[in-house]
Amino acid sequence: MARKEIKGPINDQTLNNTNSNFIELYKEYIEAGLNAADARKKATRAVADSTIAKDTAETTREEMLAIIREQTQNGDLAPEIAQARGGEATLGERFNSVDSQLAQTETSLESIENANAQVVLPMKNYLGNYENIHPKVLHFKNGWNGYKYWMAYTPYPSGATQHENPCISVSNDMRKWGTPEGMTNPLAYAPNNGYNSDTHLLYRADLDRLEVWWRPVDDLNKKYYIVRSTSLNGVDWTELETIYTADSHAEDMLSPAAIFEDGKYKVWYCAGYAEGVKYAELNSSASEWLFTREDVNIDWGNLSAWHIDVIRTDKGIEMAVCAYPPGGNGSSADLYYVLQRPDGTLTKPKLMLKRSSNPNAFDSKSIYRSSLLKEGNNYYLFYSSIANDNRRALSLSYGIEPTALNGIKTIDRFETTPSSKFVYITAPAALTNYDVSNIDDIFVIGNGKVTINSLKGAYRGKKVSLIVNGSNVEIELKHGSNFYLPYQKDYYMSIKEDIVTDLICITDDGDSWRADVRHKNKEIFVRSNLNDYDVRGIDVLFSSNSLTVNSLKNGRIGQRIDFVLQSSATIIFKYSDKLITPNLQDYTLDISKVGVTLICTREGENEQWRVF
Structure with missing residues (x-):
């Protein structure tokens, strides 16, 4: 098929800008050295900077796709993007992190259809059923009192509030859950004239202590409370202690999610009825609230936030919030991801899990309070849900991005490391x-x-x-x-x-x-100029001589070749239709740059490579 000439608002300068972004990304890696941790941080910042630069230039994703579509076989862009960014890098470990970042960025833009699980976590509650809700899970790498995973939750069979009582479950593999040996669930039964709700679990490292928070409601007197019970071993729990009282629904703290840091409790909660997410702080003894109703300015649009979980990670404060559209309620919600960056800025809510389109699924009616967990680079989402017949359920999804998760398909086969x-x-x-x-x-x-x-x-x-x-x-x-x-x-x-x-x-x-x-990371030493040089099976080209690269042949779309200098020599890449270079002019590689990567963007009769 004859290829079309590229026309329109996307010109050579736009392509040049794109090349420049990749060059800057490469420079960041050279400066970072081979330290993997430093390199990953710099790569993440560089990817973000590249995205900002692209937005500033008003180069939309669709326009970029159109450019490459014109230059790739069969007119299908997305596969070429995946190939150009995927696979293992061949110029040492310094390139591995950037591949991961680019691949995750591309993936996170795509579908979340696989985020819904197909099976329920078989965690039997004190009632003898599996209808559990309101999870909060903590992970202890080396275990805590015999278990790596601790969960607070409530049973809630068919929405029966008298059974919505705080419970504890433990696991060492996220598959098999049970009550800690020696403990009896629940921690408390329903109060007179009301019910319990909204469990949350947190750890005080300074005291080596677990705390379970929950929200009793007095329907008769219209009062709302936050209470807690603590334990030093996960088996023996203190009598409940009231730490907050609301005399009206306007002052209620719905679904509180707390962490302890900087010598105080930091609490996020939903105000309910389209009032969004609020933030509060409580002193270390839980005896005095420093403040209680600071707005968290998330752009919810027409959504109403209902229940929330938060975790502190290397990214900042990551939130999983269930929210519902106009005319809905907490029983018709989907789950959204929000990041509060270290500088305090907030991302817009992004869908991370939606109600199943299968009317018979256990998560078809609503996605409810969920618990987000991060181990290394992997995310785990313990989510509760409501079925169309009002049964409740608890299940698990996981992945390398919170907005690109995979729901478990079977209990026996899913792995805890994606x-x-x-x-x-x-x-x-x-x-x-x-x-x-x-x-x-x-x-x-x-x-x-x-x-x-x-x-x-x-x-x-x-x-x-x-x-x-x-x-x-x-x-x-x-x-x-x-x-x-x-x-x-x-x-x-x-x-x-x-x-x-x-x-x-x-x-x-x-x-x-x-x-x-x-291929098998084939490395070739070259000593003379390259004209239509056959690069089948080649990943790295080394040179200690000065030479000129005019053209390559027999490449495949997405193939990467790293040119590496081993002396004070230079390599000149000659700009042409076959070799696209930065600034659309001849490009010189010298020892100050160490190396450069070429990626094949067209194969076959009109083969083309780009210098990044």
């Missing part, structure tokens, strides 16, 4: 519509060939790695509507050729994939 899910497939075999919703890596063993025709159960941006794990094994990927493969042909893997290939899902329905073919 990046560690794998299966073994024994050859010979043929896989058609193979479910990879809970799989990251496929190891092929045995003798013979495994043919992969199609996969299902994914989301846009999900990556599945195929690994040849035997000397007598071959993997065949069938080119077609499900797989877009190099040179539009069936693709073969073996111990002699490609050992590892990443498949990246490129559609929201999870049916279409593009192969990001990873």
Whole structure:
């Protein structure tokens, strides 16, 4: 197909600006050195700066997509973006974090359809059922009194308020939950003339103490309370202590979420009835409120915040807030993510989990109070929900971004570390519509060939790695509507050729994939000028001689090649239709820059590379 000439408001200068952003990102990494922690922080800042620069230039995402669509085969942009950013970097560990940041940014813009779980956490309450709600989960890396995970929650079968009483559950793997040995649930039964609600759990590191907060309501006298009970071992709990009393609904603290830091309690809560989220502070002995109703200026639009959870992370204060649209209530809510940055600024609410479109699902009517947990780079969302028949449920979703989660599909198979899910497939075999919703890596063993025709159960941006794990094994990927493969042909893997290939899902329905073919990190030393230089299977080009790069051939879309200098020599990249360089003019690489990366943006007859 003949390619169209690029026209319109997006010009060479816009492309040049895009290149400049990537160059600045590269410089940040050079300055950061090989320290992974520093590099990750700088990469995150650089990605943010690049985004701001793009917005300032009014270069919309759709316009950028249109540019690359004109320069890629078949006119399909999103796959090329995924390929250009995905896979493993080859110029040392300094590039790994930036790949991760770019991939997460792209993924987080896409669908959340896979965020809903398919099974309920089998956590039996003191009533003998599994209808639990209002979770708050804490993680202790080395365990606390025998358990790594502690949860406060309430049973709430079919909305029966007399059973909405505070309880404790523990686990060491997030799968199997139970009451701590020696303890009896609940911590308190319903008060006279009212009910309990809105449990929250926090840890006082200075006292090595857990605290459960909850909200009793006196319906008869229209009073609302916040009370707490504390424990030094998770088994023996103190008598409840009242720490807040509201004489009217206008002063109520709905769904309080608290942390203890800087010698005081910091409390976020929902004011209810479209009043948004409020913030309060309480002294360390919980005897005096420093203030109680400071507005948290989140741009809710026409939504009304109902229940909230907060966590302190390296990003700032991360919030999971269920909110409902006009005409709704707490029983018709979806879940939104809000970040309060260290400088106090707030992001707009972004949907992280919505009510299931399946009318028979346990989360079809409302997403209720949820608990957000972050371990390393991984997020876990314990969310409660309401079904159309008013049953309550508690389940779990997880992922590397709070707005790009995967709901668990089965209790027995889900992993607590999202990046560690794998299966073994024994050859010979043929896989058609193979479910990879809970799989990251496929190891092929045995003798013979495994043919992969199609996969299902994914989301846009999900990556599945195929690994040849035997000397007598071959993997065949069938080119077609499900797989877009190099040179539009069936693709073969073996111990002699490609050992590892990443498949990246490129559609929201999870049916279409593009192969990001990873060769064996082949490194070549070059000493003379490169004209139509064959780069099949090459990841790194080293040079200690001065030379000129005019053109490359036999690349694949998304392929990366790192040029690395090993002396005071220079490499000149000649600007042309085949080689797009910064400022659209010849680009010189010298020892002060150490190295540079080229990415293939077109393959075939009109092959093109870009210098980043």
